[in-house]
Amino acid sequence: MNLDDLDKKLREINKRESIYRQTNKLPDNYKYLDEINVNGKCVYIFDNFIPAGRSYEISKHLRFIPVPMHIHSFIELNYIYSGECNQYIYDKKVNLKKGQICLIDTAVPHSIENTCENDIIINILVKKEYLAKQLSQENFDRGIVFDFMLNALSETQSHNQYIVFKNKEYTQVNLIIQQILFEYFYPSIGSSKIIENLISILFTLLVRDFDYETNKEQNYSKRQIVDILQYIDKNFMNLTLTSLSKVFDYTPTYLSALIKKETGKKFSQLILEKKLYKAENLIRNTSNPIDICAMESGFSNMTFFYKKFRNHFGKNPGEIN
Numbered sequence: 001m002n003l004d005d006l007d008k009k010l011r012e013i014n015k016r017e018s019i020y021r022q023t024n025k026l027p028d029n030y031k032y033l034d035e036i037n038v039n040g041k042c043v044y045i046f047d048n049f050i051p052a053g054r055s056y057e058i059s060k061h062l063r064f065i066p067v068p069m070h071i072h073s074f075i076e077l078n079y080i081y082s083g084e085c086n087q088y089i090y091d092k093k094v095n096l097k098k099g100q101i102c103l104i105d106t107a108v109p110h111s112i113e114n115t116c117e118n119d120i121i122i123n124i125l126v127k128k129e130y131l132a133k134q135l136s137q138e139n140f141d142r143g144i145v146f147d148f149m150l151n152a153l154s155e156t157q158s159h160n161q162y163i164v165f166k167n168k169e170y171t172q173v174n175l176i177i178q179q180i181l182f183e184y185f186y187p188s189i190g191s192s193k194i195i196e197n198l199i200s201i202l203f204t205l206l207v208r209d210f211d212y213e214t215n216k217e218q219n220y221s222k223r224q225i226v227d228i229l230q231y232i233d234k235n236f237m238n239l240t241l242t243s244l245s246k247v248f249d250y251t252p253t254y255l256s257a258l259i260k261k262e263t264g265k266k267f268s269q270l271i272l273e274k275k276l277y278k279a280e281n282l283i284r285n286t287s288n289p290i291d292i293c294a295m296e297s298g299f300s301n302m303t304f305f306y307k308k309f310r311n312h313f314g315k316n317p318g319e320i321n
Contacts (some may be wrong), residue, residue: 010082010120010181017063020063020064021064025065055130056127059123061112061123064116071107075106075127077101077104082119088111096164101165102162124202133277176198279299
């Protein structure tokens with residue numbers, strides 16, 4: 001990994017930045033974006049940044065232009081690679097300096113003031129489904145990040161939180177982010193999977209030894225729903241709502257309502273998604289025919305399997321590479 005080459009690439013001024021540096025104006029295409037009204041203010045909806053079939057997106061923030069107030073349905077992590085930036089999260093001004101990280105929940109209105117040439121901001125965008133998978137596989141300890149992710153996954157909680165991690169000399173986190181950037185900007189065999197794993201490591205490291213500022217109080221009361229999700233992840237192939245309710249000593253009706261309340265999804269939908277992800281993994285990583293992969297993932301009706309696979313991944317099983 002040549003860090004000098006990476007640094008040079010991140011500092012390059014691309015064509016769009018060159019235009020923005022001269023005009024300092026928002027591009028015309030902003031007026032075509034969907035928008036909503038929040039407390040009397042126009043808020044844009046930025047929801048098309050993560051490519052279909054992928055759980056994340058990495059980008060360098062475009063300089064020389066302010067970003068208007070906006071929201072999105074994914075988690076956003078801003079890493080200040082160089083310089084600084086001022087964000088407004090709701091109406092609170094948050095100043096971020098080199099080495100600091102800001103983690104912003106889904107549906108939180110936020111904006112970024114105009115940035116200069118030395119202000120290099122890295123955006124790591126992560127889908128809620130990816131976080132749900134990491135939680136179910138016990139990849140995170142309890143703590144402020146853990147609670148943040150639980151809130152982000154909930155369809156019933158208010159989404160108004162952010163965390164600023166202040167330790168700018170934490171070299172292990174810096175190194176992980178550099179590795180993520182290198183795999184993204186200089187892709188090779190397996191880079192996509194490596195990035196997914198590095199993002200998981202990054203969130204885990206954020207739990208350790210960090211001073212942070214947050215507008216969200218810590219709350220570990222949702223640990224039980226995580227235990228349920230973890231059990232589903234380990235036993236989904238032969239699991240029913242009735243058998244799951246016996247394990248956790250709930251009635252099926254109560255457990256069904258609890259799962260729907262905390263995840264926004266029905267039990268049957270969670271099981272279907274687990275089976276689809278297993279099928280996708282088998283298709284991608286084995287030489288077995290698609291129908292065999294489907295059957296090994298719990299699908300006996302191929303018409304049903306193809307329909308649900310296409311709906312979830314945006315492509316047919318045969319298009320997976």
